Amino acid sequence: ETIEKYVAELVIPPVMPRDRRDSGTGLDSYTVGVRQFRQQVLPPGRPATTVWGYGSTRHPETFSYPAFTMEAEVGRTTRVKWVNQLLDARGHYLPHLLPVDSTLHWANPPGGVAWRDSSPTFTSTPGPYEGPVPIVTHLHGGRNAEESDGYAEAWYLPDARDLPAGYARTGSFYEVFGRKSAELFGAKWRPGDAVFHYDNRGRASTLWFHDHALGITRLNVYAGLAGFYLLRGGPADVGEGVLPAPAPKRGDRTGMTYYEIPVVIQDRSFNTDGSLFYPASRAFFDGFTGPYAPESDMAPIWNPEFFANAMVTNGRTWPVLSVEPRRYRFRFLNGCNARFLILKIVTAPSAPRPATPALPFWQIGSDGGFLPTPVQREQLLTAPAERADVIVDFTSVPAGTELYLINEGPDTAFRGGVAGTDFPPANAKTTGQVMKFVVKPLTAPDRSTPVSQLVLPPCEPLGAASRTRRLCLNEVNSASVRGAGPRAVLLGVLDSSGKPMPLGWGDPITEDPALGATEVWEIHNLTKDGHPIHIHEVQFQVVDRQREGQTPRPPEPWERGFKDTVVAYPNAITRVKVRFDQPGRYMWHCHMLEHEDNEMMRPFRVGLS
Ligand code: C2O
Structure with a gap:
């Protein structure tokens, strides 16, 4: 059955309403929930689709897929309480919309405790997982402290009335980061939510937020958990009136007269009932x-x-x-x-x-x-x-x-x-x-x-690097990677002789730049496919790409600004220069979500902890 095209108008996501703006502290506060609802994704007259989306908990009509756009300003801090509201009207948890592979290395609430402290026993749950759904939100491209980054193991379940006995309500890093958050900002986390602070100290840029729970990111994002976060202002912006206007105004929910339009493109498949x-x-x-x-x-x-x-x-x-x-x-x-x-x-x-x-x-x-x-x-x-x-x-x-x-x-x-x-x-x-x-x-x-x-603001070069790390992308047949499929995709390092050492999410940290260090990360892609490699916490510069036996090629003209995701082509080395100016524990990974969910993700640490 074919879906008729070009019937519905493009929806321009309106601006996410904030709870309040505090001019004294320079803080913009939001409470953003994750809920399940139905939306007309298919053309009018077709069945509606059950999706997940974000919205302001004070304004039920703002729940939408993709989310309403969060507007932020360089120099003001955004504070978001992210609430897991995957609950039904009686406060009982909602199961996942999509089949969860409980044999992958994932957030796994029934066995979640087993993964704490890198326990060597992986306890998978036979059969499809039908329990409550863990979430944690990542601001992609944001340069934030570790407790606000959306670490894959800082997930949390909804505050459900029927939580099964023995379930871990939160991932192993939830409490660690929650405690740190309380000390730094007085922000309390309770099971069911987490309070994140975004400094907005970067350049004006198009960021986005999406779910990042370990091993089910592909499913949570596919179900609808994504939205734009537009950072405006600061010296690296071009100023009002130069670019097509108007920009959306805070609280404006009409959304129909903008000449600046965020457009997120996603592939999805539908069953005949619209699901x-x-x-x-x-x-x-x-x-x-x-x-x-x-x-x-x-x-x-x-x-x-x-x-x-x-x-x-x-x-x-x-x-x-x-x-x-x-x-x-x-x-x-x-x-x-x-x-x-x-x-x-x-x-x-x-x-x-x-x-x-x-x-x-x-x-x-x-x-x-x-x-x-x-x-x-x-x-x-x-x-x-x-x-x-x-x-x-x-x-x-x-x-x-x-x-x-x-x-x-x-x-x-x-x-x-x-x-x-x-x-x-x-x-x-x-x-x-x-x-x-x-x-x-x-x-x-x-x-x-x-x-x-048009005159655009300059991009300051990052300066000399103090070291080069040789990293690799691998696809291996592996029974040795806990929870991984027979063809695990892995990141890893090259040893001093140039031999690849593929490593999974649970292996000890190998990337540990000093605070303030500038490094070149040299990514050797040993697989057959291109992979979009994303590094959290930073905006890097692409140095060059080098195919085997050839001289390095400079970055493409459209890669000459700052980036957080770079395509690493097969049989080539991709070099990026990165400055690590925020201490803490972060991750880097392939942004093909099925890869990220099957071990193509590694923790890294900035500064000694
Ligand atoms: Cu867009 Cu680690 O993610």
């Missing part, structure tokens, strides 16, 4: 038929990657946006679990597609804020979690014109190369299409600066 589909076994992927063996290395449910068959943009399948002949600023986020996107604007959505795009993208920013200068791009390659802040200039497009945002990335993992030559592009009828633009007459003059005259 979300996520594969319940590896049979979906590679014909695995069992036996179900929880104590063996055969994780029965986990899929190495999942590529869904429908495109959802800002929480609607294939929406349409009316635009005027003026400049728009789109903040694109690839919010897919595993899919790389190659976006283009064209005049016809399916074959035969015109060879040249109808309009270029002018990229002005990436993960960590503005680029030093705008970069014209015919197409936007974005890996999961990467952001592209772009201007699209519709000024010369006549009213009545229809344009399409298409995707020519593969329906599989991405290894680099050119669509149509090196890999087949996404299905032109489904995942190859994203959204439609309909150009309407101009209603008011466009006073924004033409891109050719």
Whole structure:
């Protein structure tokens, strides 16, 4: 059955209302819950979809997938109490919407205690997990203290009345960080919530928040737990009136007159009753038929990657946006679990597609804020979690014109190369299409600066590095990694002779930069696929990429600002320069969420603790 396209209007996420603004302390406070609700993700007339989403607990109508956008200012602190409200009306817990693989190394409340202190006994629970759902929220791209970062083992359950006996209510780092939070900020955590502080000391940038609970991030995010966090102001912003306006105002929930639009693109599959589909076994992927063996290395449910068959943009399948002949600023986020996107604007959505795009993208920013200068791009390659802040200039497009945002990335993992030559592009009828633009007459003059005259703030280089770490990405057949599937994906280090040592989440920390150190991390990708590598707590600079036997290539023009996620291509070394200026325990990982959930994630520590 096919889902009709370009029926529903694109939803522009309104601004998340805050609880209060304290001018004395410079603190903006929010209480943001996670709830389950139904939303019209499919076109009108089709069944609604049960999803999870964030919202302000004081305003029930704000619960939405994706979340309302959080607006923050450089120099003001944002304080958020994140509440797990995955409960029904009687206060009983809600089970997961999607099949949980309880044989992976995951948050695992029934056996959660076993994982504390790196106990060598992994106690998986046979059968599908149907208990309460752990969550913990990470502000992706934020440079925050460890207790506010959303560490994967700082998860917590809802404060349910029917919590089964013997369940761990929280992960092993919940209390550690909660205690620290209380000492530093007087912020009390109670099972069911956590209070995080975001310093907002970075550059103006497009950040996002999403769930990060250990081993079920792929499921919690797929169910809907993601939203934008726009950091504005400070010396690295361009100032009012220069870029397409207006920016959303706090408390404005109409959301319909903005020329600056955050756009999160995600692939999802649906059952005919409108519910979300996520594969319940590896049979979906590679014909695995069992036996179900929880104590063996055969994780029965986990899929190495999942590529869904429908495109959802800002929480609607294939929406349409009316635009005027003026400049728009789109903040694109690839919010897919595993899919790389190659976006283009064209005049016809399916074959035969015109060879040249109808309009270029002018990229002005990436993960960590503005680029030093705008970069014209015919197409936007974005890996999961990467952001592209772009201007699209519709000024010369006549009213009545229809344009399409298409995707020519593969329906599989991405290894680099050119669509149509090196890999087949996404299905032109489904995942190859994203959204439609309909150009309407101009209603008011466009006073924004033409891109050719745009002056962007400079990016200070990070300076000399004091050491280089040689790290690696591995895909191994492994029975030795606790809880991992037969093809575990791992990070690791190269030893002094250059031999890879793959390491899982539970292995001792190997990356331990000193506080204030600047380092080069040299990522050797020993797998067949490209991986988006994300480092928490920092915004780094891409140094270069080097294929085997070749000279290093400088970063792409659109990678010359600050980034928090970088694509590491197969058979190549990717070098990034990082300054670690916040002490604490963080993590770095592949942002293909199925990889992250199967050990392709490692803790790191800044400064001695
Ligand atoms: Cu966007 Cu560690 O995550």
